[in-house]
Amino acid sequence: MTAVQTDTDTAVYALRLGDDALVLAQRLCEWAARAPQLEEDVALLNLALDLLGQARSLLTRAGELAGPDPNGTVRTEDDLAYLRDEPEFCNALLMEVQSGDFGRTMARQLLVSAWQVPLWTALAASADEGIAGVAGKAVKEAAYHLDHARSWVLRLGDGTAESHRRLQQGLDDVWPYAAELFERDALLDRLVERGVAADPALLEPQWRATVQAVLAEATLTVPETTWRPTGGRRGQHLTGFGYLLAELQHLHRSHPGATW
Amino acid sequence: MSQPLWEVFVRSRRGLSHTHVGSLRAPDAHMALRHARDVYTRRQEGVSIWVVPAAEVVASSPDEKDAFFDPAGDKPYRHPTFYTVPDEVQHL
Amino acid sequence: MTAVVPARTPEQEFQDRIDADDRVEPRDWMPDGYRRTLVRQIAQHAHSEIIGMQPEGNWITRAPSLRRKVILVAKVQDEAGHGLYLYGAAETLGADRDELLDMLHTGRQKYSTIFNYPTTSWADVAAIGWLVDGAAIMNQVPLTRCSYGPYARAMTRVCKEESFHQRQGFEAMMTLCHGTATQKRMAQDALDRWWWPSLMMFGPNDDASPHSAQSMAWGIKRFSNDELRQRFVDATVPQAQFLGLTVPDPDLRWDGKHWISGAIDWTEFQTVMRGDGPCNRERLRHRVAAHEDGAWVREAAAAYADKHR
Numbered sequence: 001m002t003a004v005q006t007d008t009d010t011a012v013y014a015l016r017l018g019d020d021a022l023v024l025a026q027r028l029c030e031w032a033a034r035a036p037q038l039e040e041d042v043a044l045l046n047l048a049l050d051l052l053g054q055a056r057s058l059l060t061r062a063g064e065l066a067g068p069d070p071n072g073t074v075r076t077e078d079d080l081a082y083l084r085d086e087p088e089f090c091n092a093l094l095m096e097v098q099s100g101d102f103g104r105t106m107a108r109q110l111l112v113s114a115w116q117v118p119l120w121t122a123l124a125a126s127a128d129e130g131i132a133g134v135a136g137k138a139v140k141e142a143a144y145h146l147d148h149a150r151s152w153v154l155r156l157g158d159g160t161a162e163s164h165r166r167l168q169q170g171l172d173d174v175w176p177y178a179a180e181l182f183e184r185d186a187l188l189d190r191l192v193e194r195g196v197a198a199d200p201a202l203l204e205p206q207w208r209a210t211v212q213a214v215l216a217e218a219t220l221t222v223p224e225t226t227w228r229p230t231g232g233r234r235g236q237h238l239t240g241f242g243y244l245l246a247e248l249q250h251l252h253r254s255h256p257g258a259t260w
Numbered sequence: 261m262s263q264p265l266w267e268v269f270v271r272s273r274r275g276l277s278h279t280h281v282g283s284l285r286a287p288d289a290h291m292a293l294r295h296a297r298d299v300y301t302r303r304q305e306g307v308s309i310w311v312v313p314a315a316e317v318v319a320s321s322p323d324e325k326d327a328f329f330d331p332a333g334d335k336p337y338r339h340p341t342f343y344t345v346p347d348e349v350q351h352l
Numbered sequence: 353m354t355a356v357v358p359a360r361t362p363e364q365e366f367q368d369r370i371d372a373d374d375r376v377e378p379r380d381w382m383p384d385g386y387r388r389t390l391v392r393q394i395a396q397h398a399h400s401e402i403i404g405m406q407p408e409g410n411w412i413t414r415a416p417s418l419r420r421k422v423i424l425v426a427k428v429q430d431e432a433g434h435g436l437y438l439y440g441a442a443e444t445l446g447a448d449r450d451e452l453l454d455m456l457h458t459g460r461q462k463y464s465t466i467f468n469y470p471t472t473s474w475a476d477v478a479a480i481g482w483l484v485d486g487a488a489i490m491n492q493v494p495l496t497r498c499s500y501g502p503y504a505r506a507m508t509r510v511c512k513e514e515s516f517h518q519r520q521g522f523e524a525m526m527t528l529c530h531g532t533a534t535q536k537r538m539a540q541d542a543l544d545r546w547w548w549p550s551l552m553m554f555g556p557n558d559d560a561s562p563h564s565a566q567s568m569a570w571g572i573k574r575f576s577n578d579e580l581r582q583r584f585v586d587a588t589v590p591q592a593q594f595l596g597l598t599v600p601d602p603d604l605r606w607d608g609k610h611w612i613s614g615a616i617d618w619t620e621f622q623t624v625m626r627g628d629g630p631c632n633r634e635r636l637r638h639r640v641a642a643h644e645d646g647a648w649v650r651e652a653a654a655a656y657a658d659k660h661r
Contacts, residue, residue, distance in 0.1 A: 022418075029421075032409035032428055033638070036646025037263075038402065038436050039284055039295040045429040046298050052422050059418075078417050102649050151290060158659065159652025166648065251416045251474055258532050260416040260474075260524070262450040263654065265443060282506065283440040285449055287653035288660070299433050302426075303513070322379045 006067030009187055010128050010196050012090070014065060015080070016233060017131070018058030019091035022081055023241075024112060025051035026248055027099050036102055043148060047109070050141040054134055055081070061130035082252035086242055087235035094177040096232070096241050103163065104170030106152040111178045113146035114210040115203060122198035131196065150214050157218025168220055175223040180230045181207075265314040266292040268299075270306035278310050286311075370571045375501040378444040386570050389563070390500055391447045392461070393572065398438035399456045399463035403635050405431045407471040408480060416474055423520050424477060430513050437506040444502045457640045465621065466549050468629035475528055475535075475542035481521015483543075483550040483588065489514055490584045491554065499571030522591065529595045536596075543592065544600045551613065552621045554581040560618075585611045 028048040035041040056077045063075040094112060099105045120142050123135035156167040182200040184192075191197035215222055231237070252260075263285040269278035281300050286292035292311040301309065320328050336342045345352050360368070362381040369376060376382055409428050415421035439449045455461035466484055471477065492514070495507040528539040555561060555577040567573035589611040592599050603614030623629065 026413060029412045029425065032412050032425070033402075033405040033432075034642040034645070036642075036649035037285070038432050038439075039286065039291075039299060040646075040649075041405070041432040042302075042429055042436070043295065043298045045425050045432070046302070049422060049425050049429070052418060052425065056418050056422075081418055082416075102646065148294065151294060155287070155291075155653045155656040156649065159655045160648070162648050163652030163655075247413045251414050255416070255532060255534060258416075258535055259527060259530075260420050262448050263650065282437055282509070283443065284436060287650070288657040291653065299436055302429070302433065319379065322377075322381065 004064040004067075004130075007065045007128075008067075009190055009194075010131070011062045011065035011067075012187060013191055013197050014058050014062035014128075014131060016090045016092075017134075018055050018062055018080070019089050020095050020112075021051040021058060022055035023089070023091040023244065024095040025049075025055060026244055027096065027108075028105075030099055031105070044105075047145050047148065050138075050145070054138050054141070057134045058131070061128075061134070064130070065128075078252070082249045086237055086245055089237065089241070089245070090233050090235060092177070092180050093229055093232040093238060094174065094181065096238055096244060097174055097177055098240050100170055100173065101166060102152075103156050103167040104173055106149050106156065107167060107171040108174045109145060109149035110153050110211065110214060111174060113142050113149050114214075115178070115181050115207045116142035117146050117210070118203045118206040119198050122203070125195075126197070127195035146210070153214055153220070154218045157215070157220045164219065167218070171215070171220060172223045176225050176227045176229055178207075179228040180232060183230060183233070185233065263287050264292075266296070266311045267314050267317060268292075268296045269310040269312070270296075270300055271308040272305055273307055278308065281305075283314060289313075370499050370569075373571070375504065376499050377501045385566070386572075387445055389567065389570070389572065390503065391442055391445050394438055394442040394445075394503055394506075395447065395452045395455065395461050396463060398435045398442060398452070399461060400467065401431045401435035401438060403456075403463045403467045403639060405435075406635055406638055407467055407469070407631075408477055410471050411474060411477050414474075415477075420524065427481070427517055427520065430517070434510045434513070437509055438503075441500075441502040441506040445500075453643065457636070457643060459627070459636070462625070464553060465624040465629060466553050467635060468624050468631045469545065469549055470630050473538050473542060475525070475538035476546070478521050478524035478528060478539065479542035479546040481517050481519075482525050482591070483521075483546050484553070485514060485517040485521060486588060487550045487553045487584050489518060490580050490587075494574035494580075497574060525595060529597065539595070540597050543597050547600050548616065548620075549624075551581055551585070551616055552618075554578075554584065556618070557616075582610060585613050 025048045028044055028051070031041075031044045033041065035044055059077040059080045063077070063080055066075065068074050094108065097108060099108070117139065120135040120139035123131055124139060126132040126135060153167065156163040158164070182204045184200050188197055188200065192199045212222060264287070265283055266286055266289075267283050268281050270281045271278045284292065284295050284299055286295050289311060293309060296309045296311050300306070332338075363383065366376070366380070366382055366386075369380075376386075405428050408424060408431075412421065412424050412428060415424050439452060442452060443449060452461065456463065471480070489511065492507055492511050496504055496511055498504045498507065525539055525542075528535040558564065558576045558578045561577055564573060564576060568576075589599055589604065601614045603612075605612050624632070627633070
């Protein structure tokens with residue numbers, strides 16, 4: 001294996017994408033054995049497995065690109081997943097919002113997947129071959145996730161009065177967090193310039209068109225809010241995030257250096 | 261109130277017929293197809309799926325088994341082995 | 353008029369088919385007892401799969417590596433799938449999944465008592481794969497030749513998929529046994545707790561198993577409880593030795609051909625079976641809550657289907 005050229009900017013970008021996948025997968029895993037019907041247990045865990053696969057590849061890539069630490073060690077997927085503290089995680093807040101009921105979970109999934117489809121499509125041509133490789137596979141997975149979320153949003157939005165109410169509530173809860181997906185910072189400026197990262201400005205119109213079409217068909221109202229919570233990319237997370245990490249990491253950290 | 265039952269058929273690879281693999285419950289055809297994909301092709305078992313409402317399957321009855329299938333039993337002339345061809349004749 | 357040879361009765365035709373090792377299919381005539389026995393057995397089997405998601409599902413969010421996490425997710429997902437295949441098989445006998453679930457939720461149908469034990473450490477996930485799935489496979493492989501076609505076919509699928517379950521469990525156990533002293537202690541502790549319940553999974557001793565003879569005659573059961581249990585012990589004891597673990601049975605001995613285990617404490621089995629195991633109430637409560645919490649989703653899907661028919 002040839003050594004990967006150290007590239008701190010791209011490493012952070014891979015870490016953002018990897019954290020997105022890992023944290024959303026962890027939230028979906030909370031559904032194990034409590035889905036509304038057995039078929040959906042299988043479906044939700046399929047989404048989680050796809051995301052975990054993406055997370056593993058992206059975290060591994062992030063470790064390679066970050067290069068060896070002063071001791072000469074390259075951080076592995078597990079080092080990055082289990083041994084970073086809360087401020088070091090750079091997932092978008094939308095990934096970590098609590099799953100709530102099935103309606104909120106599907107609303108969150110719609111907003112995420114409608115972003116991931118154009119994201120991975122763009123990244124399939126990324127100048128970073130590691131990221132491009134993940135994207136080529138992830139784009140198909142995201143398309144399936146989007147269709148799954150869409151199917152449920154339609155059924156819940158246009159189902160019963162109760163399901164409509166619940167889904168609208170779930171959508172209202174998660175909607176403000178979507179804005180962060182389209183933020184641009186200095187890192188993204190540099191990486192878009194280099195052809196490594198996708199330009200958020202180009203992703204937003206497609207995201208908005210997809211989401212609005214689904215919500216209209218589902219007889220739901222697009223939430224209106226000026227509140228744009230942010231900070232996930234900089235390590236500022238919601239209150240529940242520390243608990244998510246505690247659950248994810250406690251066993252691994254309880255046995256330093258152990259192999260599993 | 262159970263959701264409708266669907267029978268699932270999977271084509272395991274191109275060139276083969278769809279084969280019955282089992283059933284599932286789903287509210288409508290769209291969800292039945294999605295669930296079939298998730299439940300019955302987790303290990304790349306298929307390249308194409310059919311779902312059919314179980315209530316729409318018209319089946320022969322075991323009671324009519326004799327009337328249905330026995331009449332074919334005494335018509336061996338439908339099989340190539342019924343015919344004698346001399347050994348020296350090739351390609352038949 | 354010439355005398356007509358009396359036709360064989362449906363009962364005789366049915367038994368002829370079984371004796372010829374032919375398969376019974378859904379629309380064939382079958383004795384009520386056969387149908388009832390199968391529905392009960394298949395439903396219990398399906399219930400066991402879906403309740404069985406809980407003890408391991410408990411560790412998904414805490415799995416100690418991402419590799420172990422995906423393996424565990426895939427396994428728990430398989431259990432849901434297996435439950436589904438089995439409910440499907442039961443439905444070919446005229447049962448209805450919602451009614452079967454209702455029987456589970458109201459305690460009128462049982463599931464395997466093994467899932468009423470808690471999973472208190474990560475090693476339990478490994479031990480369940482190795483021992484519980486090992487025992488399940490021992491029980492299930494003969495069912496792929498069961499006389500009822502849909503059940504046999506479902507079991508063929510289950511067994512094919514389940515072969516990875518036991519192997520991943522053994523591999524996880526092996527990793528613990530080669531790990532730190534604490535990990536090895538976890539492994540031994542898990543074996544100590546899961547060994548006897550695993551042996552009990554094969555059911556009562558043959559002399560205390562009233563329904564077995566009829567199930568054998570019907571081709572539903574192929575081997576007796578004690579036969580299958582013996583096979584499991586013979587297969588598993590050397591594996592434990594390989595891992596450097598001690599089977600928690602002071603009376604365990606090699607008789608030259610087989611590993612002979614000590615007497616099983618059936619009073620414990622009865623206690624758990626009766627509903628007084630450590631987790632019976634919790635498992636059922638969790639299951640009922642999931643079903644009830646999902647009711648509005650299922651109702652919405654039905655309403656949507658009606659509107660868009």
